[in-house]
Amino acid sequence: MYSVLHLITEKQSEKDINMADKLIRAITDDGKFRAIAIEATDMMKTVATFHDASQLGITILGRALLGSLMVSNAILKGDERLAISIDGQGPAGKVVVEASAQGEVRGYVTNPKVTLPLTPKGQPDVANAVGTDGFLSVTKDFGANEPFTGQVALVTGEIGDDLTYYMAKSEQIPSAVAVSVLVDPDGTIVTAGGFMVSTLPDATDEDIATLEDKLANFPAISTQMLEGFTPSDLLNNLFGEEQVKVLSTTEVNLYPEIAKHDYARMLATLPLTELQEILAEDHGVEIIDRFTGKIINFDENELQAIIASKDANGL
Structure with a gap:
């Protein structure tokens, strides 16, 4: 049979609403930081059924999906969408994701069955699987047939760090992107979530240094989610109770399948x-x-x- 790959349509349709998976946008009460936090455990459980992926492969894809959703909601609006390509020449191959400002996402890893020994800390070795000999590219579609592409060199291959670098270098928005996908060795998704914090003009160097110190000592996102913490809780744990105002909530889900x-x-x-x-x-x-x-x-x-x-x- 003749095989045709990568056929993609722009068609969208009504989708099931899943309030368990959501993305929130917030601002600190002092107006110094903007934040986005996400939980997408149920969505990732569905993604895991699509791909015959290893624990490492689904971890890579999950980080890319969640990170792309947060970036898209930070820099896009309305019906705008973006495509992210991560190619570090590692054994996982290329990572490709499409995401919108409306909370829809889809993606794949070229070699989802990639396997490597765990890191010394017992974690999936995302960095060496993705590699750093390449680039992270973001193409923004504003609906005017004039897409704009920004590109940065990969920093660590951990995906969160690379999106952080992209936000600072290409978007000129100093940010910290943290993504976590906890996957059992059998490929079962346990938790999936993360957050992105960006500085606003009123943030001083001292404010930023204080935040960096908090981030360096922040408990693992997966540990907090296992304890039942929500996206709002993650931000409250970072900035302090009653220090964050939620501005909006968006359901997150996969793009409808192509008919x-x-x-x-x-x-x-x-x-x-x-x-x-x-x-x-x-x-x-x-x-x-x-x-x-x-x-x-x-x-x-x-x-x-x-x-x-x-x-x-x-x-």
């Missing part, structure tokens, strides 16, 4: 001669959705119908 009829429309954009060649040689088409791992098949009759319609319209 077969949408794939049919995408196939119809291929040249007629190419479709006829596929029909003659392979008698059908097999499409692999890289975001879900699902296979969509078009048999000989279905492909003939696409060709007939295209030919009838003189395309």
Whole structure:
């Protein structure tokens, strides 16, 4: 069967509402810091069913999905969206994520089955799996057919650190991005969450130094989530009770899956001669959705119908 990869549509539809997974935007009462915090454990449990991933592979993808959601909500608005590509030449391959300001996300790791020994601290070795011999690229789509791409060199390959560096260098917004995805060795998602803190103009060097000290001594996000702490709790634990005002809450979820009829429309954009060649040689088409791992098949009759319609319209 002929394989067509990376077919993507812009189609969106109604989705199930899951209030357990949410992203909050907040500001400190003194107006010196803006913060975003997220919990997406249930969403990550769904993602884990899509990809035949190792503990390390799903940890990498989860960090990228959560970090991209927070970055998109920090720098986008309305229907705007972004695509993040992380390629550090490591054994995990490329990490690709799409996210919107409305809380939707999807992504994949080129080699989701990547395995490496645990770090000396007993953690999945994300840094060496991703690598640092490359770049993190962010392409912002503002809906005007003029996407803008910013790129920075990878710093540590840990993803959170690299998004932190991107925010400071490319967006000129000093920030700290922390993402955590706790995965059992069998691939079961235990917790998934994180936060991003950005400085505002009123923050002094002393304020920033104090925050850096707090971050350096902040308990592990996964430990706090296991104790039942919510995104709001994470920020209260960082800045102090009653020191943070929540401005808005957004549900987070995966982009709707691409329907077969949408794939049919995408196939119809291929040249007629190419479709006829596929029909003659392979008698059908097999499409692999890289975001879900699902296979969509078009048999000989279905492909003939696409060709007939295209030919009838003189395309």
